[in-house]
Amino acid sequence: MLFLVRMDVSLPHDMPPAVADDIKSREKAYAQDLQRSGKWVHLYRVVGEYANYSVFDVESNDELHGLLSSLPLFPYMKIKVTPLARHPSSIA
Numbered sequence: 001m002l003f004l005v006r007m008d009v010s011l012p013h014d015m016p017p018a019v020a021d022d023i024k025s026r027e028k029a030y031a032q033d034l035q036r037s038g039k040w041v042h043l044y045r046v047v048g049e050y051a052n053y054s055v056f057d058v059e060s061n062d063e064l065h066g067l068l069s070s071l072p073l074f075p076y077m078k079i080k081v082t083p084l085a086r087h088p089s090s091i092a
């Protein structure tokens, strides 16, 4: 099952830089593991925003929820999930 996911990150302004750096570093490792597994298929920065658009390929809504809620940045993100279906004109 494919899902388009938009993540908007908002870290508290008073978060110490070392804490923010640690969360971002764990987020990167987690995201790269999921990309290597094939579950996190695309990851793009939204130009000019601390946000990304991602495509996930997972077995179920529950699996996606588990992956997203385990993101180190999850407490600091607003997440919008859009389920995707095959377009009838797609040649892919």
Ligand SMILES: O=C(O)CC1=CCC(=O)O1
Residues within 6 Å of the ligand: 007, 009, 027, 028, 029, 031, 050, 051, 052, 073
């Ligand atoms: O920077 C972001 O958009 C949040 C994020 C998701 C995966 C990652 O490494 O950072």
